[in-house]
Amino acid sequence: MKRIFLIVLDSFGIGFSSDAYKFNDVGANTFAHIVEKCFLGQADINRKGALYIPNLIKLGITHAARAASKKKLLGYNNNLNVIGSYGFASEISSGKDTTSGHWEMVGVPVLDNWCYFTNKNNSFPKDILNYIICSSKLTGCLGNCHASGTDIISDLGEEHIRTKKPIIYTSSDSVLQIACHEVFFGLSNLYTLCKNIRIFLDKNKYKVARVIARPFIGHKKSDFQRTGNRRDFSMKPFSTTVMQKLIDEKKGQVIAIGKVSDIYSGVGISKHIKSTGLNELCHNTIEEIKKSKNNTMVFTNLVDFDSNWGHRRDVAGYAKGLEFFDKKLSQIIDLVQANDILILTADHGCDPTWTGTDHTRENVPILMYSPNLEKKFLGHRKTFADIGQTIAKYFLLSNMSYGESMF
Template identity: 80%
Template structure:
């Protein structure tokens, strides 16, 4: 029986990548800075002391961090017995966003630039907005700027409720985000609007990675909060992912947990399981591993690390999340059988100690565990696509266009 359990710890970068200077991210180190802050006793909200992640450590994450940074960092102890293979990878895709990272992991790097709404204010051109308003039969939008999702809801949520005008905003990523109230505007209406905008962008040849529905609830800015009903309406992958190959060549199954299906626009996903919150994501992953059969990929994205703690620069929250996940990881490791592959990785960085609120251009860890797999250093991988190529070779699929197998 052959199965792959692919878990993306969203945004867990392990040190700035060789091209980080292009993104003003030289020195960013999501995991390393969290380890240091914990070791120094500066991250004690809801937890205390040095970061306690024994399962990630025995899979080799501290070794991967030291190899990536070429430094001995405070709190980075690597004297545990290693049970898996470890390495790190740099990205060849042009962006440091969720879509680019995930697609490259699946063997489809994004080598051309996405379309970005780069102006901080009046981010969406007037003519562009007029066309969307006409297509969607709206009276208008509010917002139209770069913004933090929580801040813009607090600032414009009451106006949105009064006017029924959706809040539209963006960031340094290739995204168009629309926030609406679940009750006053309606969740189904928000989804329908985002689908129309996605269709418009595709028809007009705007290469925007994602249209994101950001529903929220509450009566006023004192109690507005985003809900777990976020949905991403992504552009479709430009070529065949390793998941599609498994389905097409081996009649295999790909179980997408969390926002995985949205990231690939449903392409190459046999079964989509909605889940929100780290606890639910971990529990569903464990349940699906127990039920899964041969020629199956269980693909989980742990979004909270990015959306709840990375972007919000919440070091304590990120550390608590890592310790919570590490506890669940012991159950996952116990379920890995002789011919299975467990692969832990990330899609980019989002250093909670870094300036601003954007992603950071970083190397990512690659931790691979199987009881029968040789324990070794996997080296510095030149592209995330080595993960996709490894999965393709493991399932005896036709080779991917990018990447080299680590097996």
């Protein structure tokens, strides 16, 4: 029986990449800076002391991080026994966003630029704004700028409730985000609006990676909060992913947990398990691993590391999340059978000690474990696509166009 369990710790970078200067990210290091803050007692909110992640260490995270950045990790040494193979990868895609990272790791790097809305204010072109307003018979839009999602909801939420105008905003990523109240605007109305915008953008050759529905609840500025009903309306991958090959060539199954299905616009996905929150994501991953059969890939994105702690520059929250996941990881490791492979990686960095709130251009870890897999240093992988090529080799699929197998 052959099974792959691919878990993406969203934003868990391990040191700035060689091209980080293009992104003003030289010096960023998500993992090392969290370790440092914990060691110095500067991340003791709802947790305490040095970062405690014995299972990630057992899989080789400190070895991979040291190789990727040559940076000393305070409080750790590399004399511990490692049970898996470990290495790190750099990204060849043009951006440092979720879509680029995820597409590249399954064999479809994004080598051309996405469409970005670079103006900090009045960010969106008039034809997009006019379509949003006219197609849904709205009286206008709010926002139209670069913003933090939580901040803009706090600032404009009351006006949105009063006027029913959607709040639209973007970031340094290729995204068009729309925040609306679940009750006063309606969740289904928000989804319909985002779906129609996706169709408009594709029809008019706007290469925007994602249209994101950001529903929220509450009645006034002091109690607005986003809900777990976020949905991403993504472009379809430009070419065939390794998941689609698994389905087409082996009649296999791809189980997508969390936002994975949205990232690939449902392409190459057999079953989607909606999950929100780190606890639920881990629980559903464990349950799907238990149920999975031959030629199955269980694919999970742990989004909280990015959305809840990375973007919000919450070091203590990120550390506590890593420690929580590490406890669950012991259960996952125990479920890995002789011919299975567990792969842990990330899609980009989001250093919670860095300036601003954007992603950071970083190398990502590749931790691989199987009872029958040779334990070795996987080296510096020149593209995330080596993950996809390795999966293709493992399942005896036709070769991907990018990447080299790590076997």
